[in-house]
Amino acid sequence: MALRISSRSELPSFMVMDVLEKAERMTGLPKPLLRLEMGQPSSPPPKAALDALIKHTHDVSAHGYTLSRGTIELTEAIARHYKRWYDLDIKPEQVLVTVGSSLGFMMAFLTCFEAGDKIAMTSPGYSAYRNLMLSASIEPMLIDINAKDNWRLTAASLEKLDPVPDGLIIASPANPTGVVMSDAELEAICKWCEANGVRLISDEIYHGISFDKTDTCAMQYSSSALVMNSFSKYFAMTGHRIGWVIAPDDLVDPLERLAQNCFISANTLSQIAATVAMDDPATYQEMDSHVERYRVNRDLLLDRLPIELLGQFPYPEGGFYIYADTSALSNNSVELTDTFLNELYIAATPGLDFDDAAGHLAMRLSFAGSTEDMAEAAARLTQWVQSRR
Known part of the structure; x- marks a missing residue:
């Protein structure tokens, strides 16, 4: 007789983690994999934290x-x-x-x-x-x-x-x-x-x-x-x-x-x-310099992303995400993120992770990475969209 699994455990998948797992398993790619799926700064922890870890490890x-x-x-x-x-x-x-x-x-x-x-x-x-x-x-x-x-x-x-x-x-x-x-x-x-x-x-x-x-x-x-x-x-x-x-x-x-x-x-x-x-106090100066990079990354993406991703989207006043409007490209954000991952080597999170009703028409792009990665992501996305116009 099969033992019961509680109904409380029947939760929707946390899609960003599914994308993360797919990305982690991709090897031998012809281009660098650009990680725009996770809300994770590419910045290192504060120097003071790293020094403390070394000092207290033993x-x-x-x-x-x-x-x-x-x-x-x-x-x-x-x-x-x-x-x-x-x-x-x-x-x-x-x-x-x-x-x-x-x-x-x-x-x-x-x-x-x-x-x-x-x-x-x-x-x-x-x-x-x-x-x-x-x-x-x-x-x-x-x-x-x-x-x-x-x-x-x-x-x-x-x-x-x-x-x-x-x-x-x-x-x-x-x-x-x-x-x-x-x-x-x-x-x-x-x-x-x-x-x-x-x-x-x-x-x-x-x-x-x-x-x-x-x-x-x-x-x-x-x-x-x-x-x-x-x-x-x-x-x-x-x-x-x-x-x-x-x-x-x-x-x-x-x-x-x-x-x-x-x-x-x-x-x-x-x-x-x-x-x-x-x-x-040095920590805050250090972290604020990272925030300034996020601002640069945001502005770069808003300037260079194809117009097909910038329809009715919210202007990011903080954080490090663009919630892109993908309605001009697809009505299935899960399939579109799979395409971006498998063809463009760009990891992104489908909007359905955030909105059951309209998330099929949206995608979250994290700009917490390097400015070089943001520029490369914008170039790949622009080329891909232009080839389909």
């Missing part, structure tokens, strides 16, 4: 458990970071260090919501939100955004939701659109959540990578919001899997108890490296 104390909420040194460093960047007085006790931000989201879902609750999010939006909700028996409530809305979520659009959701996830800069909320937009959304008893979860993982606006933390407008962040994007430490949650006082203990039982603690050596990097 330190036996750096290979054991830490407090489940993270080392005291790292939670204090994160609190100082919020004072520097946002002039916010965050208590170190409000900080919970997680194994990447994804686990932080799962812990927030389990702590704040019951099975059957509804959490609203934008579509297009980061698919792991939706998939993790489903695994926790929480219902995603999708809010369609598009060119008519300037790809923006507003308090006015939230007023139309029926029923009012139990929770709301926002992201700024947003993945995959690159839209950055203004202070006024964020304040209005926070006020709507407070007025309607909606738990706000703010994804601020791409903070620090904004080109035209200043990032604002949701906790500047809401004392009940959960804020998610990570060392993966701005600090370019993706493989170290160090994220964090800033939580209201009443959620700190429940979140910590989950951490104790789920993963005990995040990687100790990586926490040490993250602490040293976050406290070193």
Whole structure:
């Protein structure tokens, strides 16, 4: 008799990881493989982090458990970071260090919501939100955004939701659109959540990578919001899997108890490296130089990509993605990304990873790589499109 597999595990594939696996298996190619699929900086981690890793690798104390909420040194460093960047007085006790931000989201879902609750999010939006909700028996409530809305979520659009959701996830800069909320937009959304008893979860993982606006933390407008962040994007430490949650006082203990039982603690050596990097002023100069390269890459692609990829697309104000409109080329983004991978040796992510309804007409291109790779990708795509006009 076959043993049962739970229905909660019947999740949609995280398509970007499928593309990653295909790309990793490609060998002996006639041209270099251009990696525009992953939200992963090609930049190295901060020098201070690398130096700390070398210094502490043979330190036996750096290979054991830490407090489940993270080392005291790292939670204090994160609190100082919020004072520097946002002039916010965050208590170190409000900080919970997680194994990447994804686990932080799962812990927030389990702590704040019951099975059957509804959490609203934008579509297009980061698919792991939706998939993790489903695994926790929480219902995603999708809010369609598009060119008519300037790809923006507003308090006015939230007023139309029926029923009012139990929770709301926002992201700024947003993945995959690159839209950055203004202070006024964020304040209005926070006020709507407070007025309607909606738990706000703010994804601020791409903070620090904004080109035209200043990032604002949701906790500047809401004392009940959960804020998610990570060392993966701005600090370019993706493989170290160090994220964090800033939580209201009443959620700190429940979140910590989950951490104790789920993963005990995040990687100790990586926490040490993250602490040293976050406290070193040189780190921010170093990382800001990478952000300037992302800006150059964005502008290069917008200038050189064929017009067939730049229809009704959101202008990337932050992050490192272009959510390209592929409707002039194909009505099947999965097939089109396969074509780009197999014929052009360009890895990209199909829009269906972010939007079930209209993602078949879109594709996410990451410009977190080198400027040379962006120029080569634009040249290959232009040549391919021109050959089909």
